[in-house]
Amino acid sequence: MKRVMLFISAALGVVLSFSSCGKDPLKDMTEDESRIYVTNRADSVDFTSYKTFSIADSVAVATNSNTEERALTDYDKKLIADVTQSLTARGYTQVSRAAKPDLAVNLTRIDNTYSAVIYDPGYWSGIGGYFDPFYWGYPGYGYYWPTYYQVYQKERAVSIDIVDLKNPKNNQLMAIWNAMLRGSGVWNISNVDSMVSAVFAQSTYLKANNN
């Protein structure tokens, strides 16, 4: 009986030692394959009711350490240029901040590499140099973020937010569209073109005219 028990425990040991011999999907994954492009829209919004937009002149950097606020690196310039070009191609007209644009575009690089937080722009809009509504000519206003923006993450990411300046409600500016770029290499300048074109390609409703 002793021998039997010995063999049973040996067999169990073999089973346990082999039980994790599966292929790890992350091992052979390229940076491009690792990235996901998430877009969210406000349901009740008619995107053709907006005609003009203005884009932030730099990119907000939201970090846990909160050492940097806004930046205008080559990456940031490229991001601003690509988003501007994409919106123009969809029929929106770029105007200056002072010209009362219908839409405001905020760009944010998020660095949560060291501690995970729930991504809710409302949570960190006060820190890390996020564009205050004052920047858009709405002093004393807050941003309203629908709950669908919440994403749990521990990573570097980029967020493109389009805010409705035309219809402020109860001292709040509502975000009507958001794109989150997540995964490896999202802060790499050579990926900006493909990432921005992907989020616009999957948001065909985002256009100024119905044709």
Add this chain to the structure above:
Amino acid sequence: MKSIKLWILTMIAFLGVQSAFAQVRSPLSIYADYSIAQPFGSLKDYSDKTSFRGWKAGIQYNLNDRFAVGLQSGYQQFYQRLPRAVYPTKSGDISAVQTRTLEVTPILATVQYQLAKPEAAIIPYVGVGVGTVNMLYNKYWGEFTDRDNSWQFAASPEIGFNIPFGKGSPLLFNASVQYTYSPYKLAEITSYNAVQANVGLRLHIN
């Protein structure tokens, strides 16, 4: 129904008596097999690739020359990577390369009936395993995963044969085909259905 039960009991008793006269091999054996599995049904919708990553192993005790009971475990990984595509969500869309995996680890109590005597050159058998199975589901969106780990009921009938390496040898070659069902439900999977082919060795040890 009663008469069938009675017949089975009689058969077991009869075979039990018979085994006392013809013991070619020691009753306790261990076995290990390499497994290839093909998904069916909704499992195929989740991951339609044949799995070449699998094995099973177990321990078995022969009650007599025909009947054996045992314990079996194993592992099988289904794996498929889909090219980048856009998937709709509740409030928008996600563009992602999806990697879908399902790792299956059953623990089954088995019953086997051998269709030939232990002296035979080929010993065909039929068997069934019933027990529980661990399902580790990972649907990766890029490098981010939707993960679920759960235990389910599983049943697994099997048909196969053993070939002894020489008459009365305690070492036997094994080949079998096995179907596994589990009422496993998650996202696109409405039940688990897979057919696996096994080849390996069986060794009588005590």
